Amino acid sequence: MKYKRVLLKLSGEALSGNTGFGLHFPTLETVCKDVKKCADMGVEIAIVVGGGNFWRGRSSGQMDRTRADHMGMLATTINALALADTLEQAGCTVRVQTAIAMNQIAEPYIRNRAVRHLEKKRIVIFGCGTGNPFFSTDTAAALRAAEIEADIIFKASMVDGVYDSDPKKNPDAKRYETLTFSEVLNKGLQVMDSTAASMCRDNHIPILVFNMEDPDNIVRAVKGEPIGTLVE
Numbered sequence: 001m002k003y004k005r006v007l008l009k010l011s012g013e014a015l016s017g018n019t020g021f022g023l024h025f026p027t028l029e030t031v032c033k034d035v036k037k038c039a040d041m042g043v044e045i046a047i048v049v050g051g052g053n054f055w056r057g058r059s060s061g062q063m064d065r066t067r068a069d070h071m072g073m074l075a076t077t078i079n080a081l082a083l084a085d086t087l088e089q090a091g092c093t094v095r096v097q098t099a100i101a102m103n104q105i106a107e108p109y110i111r112n113r114a115v116r117h118l119e120k121k122r123i124v125i126f127g128c129g130t131g132n133p134f135f136s137t138d139t140a141a142a143l144r145a146a147e148i149e150a151d152i153i154f155k156a157s158m159v160d161g162v163y164d165s166d167p168k169k170n171p172d173a174k175r176y177e178t179l180t181f182s183e184v185l186n187k188g189l190q191v192m193d194s195t196a197a198s199m200c201r202d203n204h205i206p207i208l209v210f211n212m213e214d215p216d217n218i219v220r221a222v223k224g225e226p227i228g229t230l231v232e
Contacts, residue, residue, distance in 0.1 A: 002224030005044040005118060007150040008035070009141040012050035012079055014158060014212055022053060023082050031156075032086040034215040035123065038222050039092055044118040046148055047125045048141040049083060051075025057133075069133035073100060076137060080127035081105065093122045099131025099140075111147050118148065138196040146203040153205060154221050155192070156212035161229035162191050179231045191231055206232035 010031070017024025039045055054075035057068035077098055084094040095117045096106040106127060107113065117124045129140040138155075145153050159167060160175070164187075167173040176189075181201035184191050191197060191209060200207055210217045210228030220227050 001038075001041050001043055001222050003043065003151040003222055005046075005148065005150050006038075006222065007046045007048060007141055007145040007148070007153050008218070009138065009153055009155045010047060010049045010079075010083075010212070011157060012053040012075065014156065015049070015079055015082070016053040023079070025086075028082060028086045029090075030215045031212065031218075032083065032090050032092075034218045035087065036090045036092050037219050039121065039123060041219075041222065042121070043222050044121065045123045046114070046118060046144060046150065047080075047083065047123065048129075048137055048144055049076055049079045049125065049127070050137040051077075051079060054078060066133040073128040073131070076129060077102065077106070077127040080125045083125055087123055093120075094125065095122050096125045096127060099126070099128040102128075114144075115148055136193050136196065138192040139199065142192070142196040142199040142203075142205065145205050146199065150205065153200065153207045154218065155207055155209045156218065157209055158211065158213065159209075160211035160227075162189055162209050162231070164189070176229045177226070179229060181231060184231055191229075197231075200231075206230060 015023055017027040051072050055071050057072040080096050084096050087094045097109040098106045099109045101108050114124050126144050129137045162176050163173040165173045181197050184197050208221055208228055208230050217227055
């Protein structure tokens with residue numbers, strides 16, 4: 001394996017499968033099966049999960065943005081607990097940590113405790129994003145990756161890398177194999193939001209963007225096989 005400690009960023013929408021809303025348990029089981037393969041290889045795995053399969057704060061209309069984002073944080077917690085349960089049923093040892101105190105259902109996020117869990121080969125799932133409104137779960141992934149000193153961020157998306165335009169709308173769209181963070185920011189490419197990309201650039205954390213419709217890609221990524229788009 002090429003990487004010892006990785007942060008896996010999962011979108012909430014990806015967990016809904018083809019239903020477009022909520023949780024699709026066959027999809028959950030497939031993703032968790034391959035996460036377990038990586039854990040069995042000895043990889044230390046942390047996960048940040050979004051909540052778009054239940055709620056998207058930026059689509060909340062006239063609602064107060066802070067309250068809408070707090071609702072989104074609760075949505076990420078639902079997904080984190082679902083991932084934890086599915087991973088435990090697969091035989092993994094898991095801890096859920098949330099950036100907002102929810103002591104009855106999850107540990108509070110404490111950096112040293114999270115690192116200790118990883119060292120003991122426990123999978124750690126981070127919920128509630130950064131715990132602050134106006135910040136995306138992409139930014140949460142960049143922040144947690146920096147804090148736990150992850151070797152790389154795996155961004156498992158619904159496309160097989162980063163393109164110069166939307167491949168669903170433009171059949172001639174070009175996929176990049178490698179990019180720099182400066183190119184991502186200057187060209188406005190949809191890898192992560194600018195806050196997350198800047199944080200990764202400043203902390204020298206590479207990002208590998210790949211398609212999670214083939215869950216085996218997670219194992220391939222850990223092995224360093226050439227898939228997706230590498231941003232560094």
